[in-house]
Amino acid sequence: MLEWRRRREPSRAMLYLSPLIAIALTMVTGAMVFTAMGYDGLTAVFDFFLVPFLEPHRWPDLGVKAAPLVMIALGLAIGFRANVWNIGAEGQYIMGAIAGTGVALATYEMSGWWILPAMALAGILGGMAWAAIPALLRVRLQVSEILTSLMLTYVAVQALYYLVRGPWKDPDGFNFPQTRMFTADQTLPVIIPETLVHLGIPLALLIAVIAWLVIEKTTAGYAVKVVGLAPAAARHGGFSAERTTWVTMLIGGGLAGLAGIFEAAGPFSQLTPQFPVGYGFTAIIVAFLGRLHPLGIVLGGVVLAATYVGGEIAQTTVRLPQAATGMFQAMLLFFLLATDVLVRYRIAFRARPAKVLP
């Protein structure tokens, strides 16, 4: 077996280097895999990881796609630190969009500055409500939040389909399964004219900074860390695992819900069956790529956003199917986990991680 020499101190350099190593390994493997599949692998990798950064006219799109990823990942990372495995962010994202759209449809004939904040608040509450179910089941009955939060994603998708095909269908929409377009008061303002860059992007950055301050500078952030690393010690210290589960799940759900309504009120301006694109799952990779650190997550969000933007480029240049994006994302996560362990083994496994509920 592999022989691990445990260092007393984790290698700081490797901590920052390993995500870069993982990205490099993904690029090399990706080039080989897609060449073996008969595509132009080198161009594909170039399109995926470099073109989105090299061509300035792609940057707005990069920001638009990174914003929801960063927002969701920030919430998830707080939970992952505490060993709370909310993997149903996709469902909370959809529920946030549904709740916010509910407000939009109810205020369709009204106008005022207050409508958008009301939609955002509804989005947060919608996501929180959807996350509260697995939180309650875990805290009260020790039901694994992994399975329940994921199952609720499938339920949320069906709820979305039901609403856009049924009660919320646009009456003037030629029977297409979609809601009305949101009005000007219901859409996120564009902050750079002539682009898609909306208010959600600076807000995502602001939330990242707040999350960083909370985690690094407050007792609450410390409590979350301790509960995850050493639950027994945390109990002695007076930090309750139950409360941590509640708080982290609600923060995760709320941020996913906010990302959902921002996406609906931003790039989409309505709800359609095509609304869920898997940001809730991709955000898990973002959280790991960013090493569960708020500022790292911002960088991770931009890298994963590039796989979406690059995927669209590669579709036209080397005719790579859209699914290639998912492959690159999965490879990245595999290599992250592999390199992450090589570096962090010494820290992560000295304290016994909390048992994962079956």
Add this chain to the structure above:
Amino acid sequence: MNSVILVSIIMTLVAASTPILLAALGELVVEKSGVLNLGVEGMMLTGAVAGFAVAFSTGSVALGLVASVIAGIATAMIFAVLTLSLTANQVATGLALTIFGVGASSLIGAGFVGRTIDRLGPLFPEVLASHPWLRALFGHDIIVYLSLALVLGVSVFLRRTRAGLILRAVGENDASAHAIGYPVIGIRYAAIAFGGALAGLGGAYFSLALTPMWADRLTAGRGWIALALVVFSAWKPGRLLLGAYLFGAVMTFELQAKAAGITWLAPEVLAMAPYLATILVLTMMSLGRKTGRLDAPACLGKPFSVS
């Protein structure tokens, strides 16, 4: 209700249950060895696409089934190397495996969308299944009978064989098993491979028997339901069989409601049923439990290293 309709409901139910029974049975063995592989959905999808691609190219469903088993094992090995040899977090790696399976199956399957093959037919000759009730007994395909045999086999293996005892020992107390001299990591590699084989086969049941046509993400979360089923079974193969058929009944709600002419319930609500039922079952399992924990293997999900 006449017997023809009843038998056809039974046939649909058995067919819907078989893939989750297979995947869950594999995962049960994996979890008995102390490993939590959340990548069942991913392994099912790679099995489904490999099975379909080979069956479509060669015209042989049998070769497709073999390919699905190999693909399932290959996918499972990624998980095994990361979690066992590199002691990566099992939850995160399992998720990665699912994301990988979704991406890989959709990429490989891109060229096959909408293509059809001749589906896996019944095992026994038509004569045996002439009467409706005989059809319920003899009208299934080989995988259905194989899945039942495997339930029996796994049950006997875990309870009556020395190898099964060792596997359980590794799952209950890895440190002691290691101290006695059993190769903990090696045994877990084998268990994960078995889980991958059955998940791959279960996935191929979708693409080769249920809907002999390729569609993106055709397993639709059944891998996750299989994981819940293992909890429901309390890690006992017999209960797993019962649970799989109960879930099969819930999953065929949509079809049966349509057949029964129920139109007041939206199809989307019916489509939610299996997922809501899963949450309900997990909740009831926890409510009904007497002791502090479910009967989960003690080392489930914990990494093990020799050093």
